[in-house]
Amino acid sequence: MLIPFFLTPKQEVVVLSPQNTMRQALEKMEYHRYSAVPLIDERGKYVGTITEGDLLWKIKNTPSLSFxxxxxxxxxxxxxxxxxxxxKITARIDSLLRLAISQNFVPVVDDNEVFIGIVKRSDIIEYxxxxxxxxxxxVG
Structure with missing residues (x-):
């Protein structure tokens, strides 16, 4: 079994740019009902994942910040x-499985660290x- 078997390609993944605003992130996450979204920079590289918790902590820890x-x-x-x-798309499947234990989705990148999609933990469990x-x- 190879990682591409489980891949949801980037064209089907909701992503944000680090240059997006908190408002844009909140609205996109609410619309899609996601609690976390990959961050992709202008070169197409994966730079992290923004979560609802990150946004809430920012609001909590910035007294002048409101919705x-x-x-x-x-x-x-x-x-x-x-x-x-x-x-990496070329990684062994056990690397993917180890990450999926603690991540709802695993970002997948090519050899140049360019984001090519995600593997959802739910897809692995369903398989x-x-x-x-x-x-x-x-047997039965």
Whole structure:
């Protein structure tokens, strides 16, 4: 099994730029009902993952910041509290699985660190559940 088997390509992934504002991030995350979104820079490289928690902590720790003025704060000004490590498309599947244990999704990059998509933990679990179901069906 190879990583591309599980890949959701970047064209199908909701992403943000570090140059987006907090307001844009909040609205995009609310619209798509996501709690975390990959950050991709102007060169197409994965630079981190912004989470709802990061946005909430920024609001909490900035006394003058309210929802009304989040359009003034770039995501470059929001500290990231969780590190979603990427995996290279050529990596071994066990590298992907180890990261998926603690990440809802694993960003996938090419050899030049350019973002090419994500692997969702739910897709891995669904694949494993299907394998178990097939195995039980053959035994039972």
């Amino acid at each position: 009304e003025n989040t359009h003034k704060i770039l995501l470059t000004e929001v500290p990231l509290h969780i590190t979603n490590k990427p995996v 494993c559940a299907d394998l178990l179901e097939k195995k039980e069906g053959k």
